[in-house]
Amino acid sequence: xxxxxxxxxxxxxxxxxxxxxxxxxxxxxxxxxxxxxxxxxxxxxxxxxxxxxxxxxxxxxxxxxxxxxxxxxxxxxxxxxxxxxxxxxxxxxxxxxxxxxxxxxxxxxxxxxxxxxxxxxxxxxxxxxxxxxxxxxxxxxxxxxxxxxxxxxxxxxxxxxxxxxxxxxxxxxxxxxxxxxxxxxxxxxxxxxxxxxxxxxxxxxxxxxxxxxxxxxxxxxxxxxxxxxxxxxxxxxxxxxx
Amino acid sequence: xxxxxxxxxxxxxxxxxxxxxxxxxxxxxxxxxxxxxxxxxxxxxxxxxxxxxxxxxxxxxxxxxxxxxxxxxxxxxxxxxxxxxxxxxxxxxxxxxxxxxxxxxxxxxxxxxxxxxxxxxxxxxxxxxxxxxxxxxxxxxxxxxxxxxxxxxxxxxxxxxxxxxxxxxxxxxxxxxxxxxxxxxxxxxxxxxxxxxxxxxxxxxxxxxxxxxxxxxxxxxxxxxxxxxxxxxxxxxxxxxxxxxxxxxxxxxxxxxxxxxxxxxxxxxxxxxxxxxxxxxxxxxxxxxxxxxxxxxxxxxxxxxxxxxxxxxxxxxxxxxxxxxxxxxxxxxxxxxxxxxxxxxxxxxxxxxxxxxxxxxxxxxxxxxxxxxxxxxxx
Ligand SMILES: Nc1ncnc2c1ncn2[C@@H]1O[C@H](COP(=O)(O)OP(=O)(O)O)[C@@H](O)[C@H]1O
Ligand SMILES: [Mg+2]
Numbered sequence: 356x357x358x359x360x361x362x363x364x365x366x367x368x369x370x371x372x373x374x375x376x377x378x379x380x381x382x383x384x385x386x387x388x389x390x391x392x393x394x395x396x397x398x399x400x401x402x403x404x405x406x407x408x409x410x411x412x413x414x415x416x417x418x419x420x421x422x423x424x425x426x427x428x429x430x431x432x433x434x435x436x437x438x439x440x441x442x443x444x445x446x447x448x449x450x451x452x453x454x455x456x457x458x459x460x461x462x463x464x465x466x467x468x469x470x471x472x473x474x475x476x477x478x479x480x481x482x483x484x485x486x487x488x489x490x491x492x493x494x495x496x497x498x499x500x501x502x503x504x505x506x507x508x509x510x511x512x513x514x515x516x517x518x519x520x521x522x523x524x525x526x527x528x529x530x531x532x533x534x535x536x537x538x539x540x541x542x543x544x545x546x547x548x549x550x551x552x553x554x555x556x557x558x559x560x561x562x563x564x565x566x567x568x569x570x571x572x573x574x575x576x577x578x579x580x581x582x583x584x585x586x587x588x589x590x591x592x593x594x595x596x597x
Numbered sequence: 598x599x600x601x602x603x604x605x606x607x608x609x610x611x612x613x614x615x616x617x618x619x620x621x622x623x624x625x626x627x628x629x630x631x632x633x634x635x636x637x638x639x640x641x642x643x644x645x646x647x648x649x650x651x652x653x654x655x656x657x658x659x660x661x662x663x664x665x666x667x668x669x670x671x672x673x674x675x676x677x678x679x680x681x682x683x684x685x686x687x688x689x690x691x692x693x694x695x696x697x698x699x700x701x702x703x704x705x706x707x708x709x710x711x712x713x714x715x716x717x718x719x720x721x722x723x724x725x726x727x728x729x730x731x732x733x734x735x736x737x738x739x740x741x742x743x744x745x746x747x748x749x750x751x752x753x754x755x756x757x758x759x760x761x762x763x764x765x766x767x768x769x770x771x772x773x774x775x776x777x778x779x780x781x782x783x784x785x786x787x788x789x790x791x792x793x794x795x796x797x798x799x800x801x802x803x804x805x806x807x808x809x810x811x812x813x814x815x816x817x818x819x820x821x822x823x824x825x826x827x828x829x830x831x832x833x834x835x836x837x838x839x840x841x842x843x844x845x846x847x848x849x850x851x852x853x854x855x856x857x858x859x860x861x862x863x864x865x866x867x868x869x870x871x872x873x874x875x876x877x878x879x880x881x882x883x884x885x886x887x888x889x890x891x892x893x894x895x896x897x898x899x900x901x902x903x904x905x906x907x908x909x910x911x912x913x914x915x916x917x918x919x920x921x922x923x924x925x926x927x928x929x930x931x932x933x934x935x936x937x938x939x940x941x942x943x944x945x946x947x948x949x950x951x952x953x954x955x956x957x958x959x960x961x962x963x964x965x966x967x968x969x970x971x972x973x974x975x976x
Contacts, residue, residue, distance in 0.1 A: 410865065412861060412864075412865070431864070432861075432864040432865045432867075433864050433865075433866075433867045433868060433869050433870075436865070436866065436867035437867065442865045444861070444862065444865065447859055447861075447862060448862065449862075450854070450855045450858040450859055450862065450863075451858055451859075451971075452854060452857070452858050452922075452971070453851065453854055453855060453858065457851050457854075457855075460848070460851065461851065461852065461855045461863065461866045461868065462866050462867075463867075464848070464852060464866055464867045464868050465867040467848060493971060507866060511867065
């Protein structure tokens with residue numbers, strides 16, 4: 356584990372959508388600056404719910420989330436954007452009737468000046484998007500949409516990026532591209548917390564992984580350790596190919 | 598950054614407009630032959646049927662060259678109704694654009710939108726009439742009698758204020774408590790009835806005139822239009838243009854479209870969704886008031902239930918154009934306006950709503966997502 360300062364700290368979260376039903380029951384996480392964290396777990400374990408609760412989109416019932424020293428529990432999403440968190444949801448992660456450029460502009464909504472500055476950086480990371488900037492996002496392919504979604508979340512230059520299954524539904528080539536790109540973004544100094552279905556691939560690139568099962572963070576270790584852990588292999592990697 | 602509605606959409610809208618006009622003509626001819634079974638109208642209807650069949654080609658070709666010599670008065674009639682339809686459609690659009698924006702950003706089908714239309718017209722009457730007026734619960738009678746334009750402006754501001762008030766104290770708290778959309782819709786039905794009765798109680802049940810001046814009609818050869826109607830149309834076009842400019846060319850407008858697309862993602866992008874929705878309510882109620890005032894001028898007068906009677910046409914227009922698509926509401930209103938006005942050539946005015954509904958069903962059978970609605974690709 357690196358000894359950089361802790362940037363995101365989730366402590367024993369309980370959260371859920373419907374009154375009285377907790378989807379998360381005891382999720383904790385400690386993320387240090389510059390880390391790439393992978394969260395794996397079976398379908399329906401609450402991975403998306405966990406990310407959404409960090410980002411203020413699912414109400415947290417007990418527990419706290421801290422960004423650095425600041426308590427950000429249940430803060431509004433637009434407020435968290437201002438504080439430097441970016442979020443790419445699992446589904447519906449672009450504005451379909453807006454053009455690619457407009458989608459990116461929305462990403463920098465709070466700081467219109469950032470939009471022009473950031474376009475250069477986005478152009479380097481996603482040259483394809485610049486070609487298609489006047490196309491409606493709804494007409495793009497899944498992979499292209501994923502790029503728009505990531506680029507949009509990067510517009511405000513976030514210090515922490517939350518990614519929910521960025522490789523879902525993509526062809527193997529595109530999946531690889533997504534992982535490589537995520538690593539690149541992380542290398543530029545952005546702390547990344549990613550949820551992934553493709554557990555093996557995710558653990559290969561991440562610094563540390565968390566295993567989430569039935570709404571609880573069951574265990575954490577470095578990616579390499581988890582890859583070799585017999586229990587993880589049996590439960591999550593056994594049937595999944597590379 | 599370029600923001601344009603792509604040409605295909607405009608083309609598609611035009612095609613549908615023409616098809617709809619043809620469909621009305623066709624339905625009309627069917628309708629009038631059915632009416633022909635009643636003896637008194639038989640001779641008239643028989644005439645109308647032959648006119649109508651000739652009219653199928655004529656009504657669609659706006660180029661009047663195609664008209665045979667003896668058919669010139671006929672063309673006049675068709676063209677006149679077509680023009681009336683466009684006028685009515687443009688005024689209807691002012692009301693429906695707001696309905697569509699509210700639906701788009703909040704998911705709410707606001708049944709009380711009709712009352713916002715009536716309110717605009719009757720508040721204007723309140724400020725402009727020479728009669729004595731009073732405010733509910735205040736036992737003083739007085740006369741205001743301002744000129745029409747300042748009265749209208751004050752009425753629009755007040756009406757937009759009711760939009761702010763509603764969202765601030767009713768809709769926003771309901772959303773915050775995650776009251777379901779169906780429940781909100783039922784609240785809006787209740788609000789609609791309450792407002793309807795309130796407006797009737799305040800302004801009475803009579804039709805009230807906003808202006809007593811006599812309108813001069815301007816002859817364009819093939820058709821004629823009242824001078825005040827020309828003004829109304831110009832104001833409507835300017836307002837609709839301003840809405841389009843707002844939605845396409847301003848940052849807040851683009852954020853409004855983003856909220857329509859996906860409120861959660863808009864919030865995750867840093868947009869203050871609630872603020873956008875507040876603004877939409879203010880705009881929507883303001884536009885409805887403008888629509889109400891212009892319609893009252895176009896119709897010569899307005900009664901407390903003018904909006905309630907328009908509500909169905911507004912919903913038809915919004916659905917027809919593509920739910921939640923602001924430009925869809927414009928196109929839908931034009932189609933409905935033309936269909937309704939042209940249908941009066943063959944059918945009684947009482948059948949207006951039936952015609953609107955027929956067009957709605959026809960279009961939805963062909964394009965379930967509405968004229969401008971898009972079937973999004975998945976994955
Ligand atoms: N919007 C929602 N309302 C109610 N329940 C939900 C909602 N979204 C997810 N859930 C429930 O929360 C649980 C965890 O879902 P999710 O966090 O999406 O799992 P994962 O991302 O790990 O597959 C599931 O049982 C799911 O049915
Ligand atoms: Mg998920």
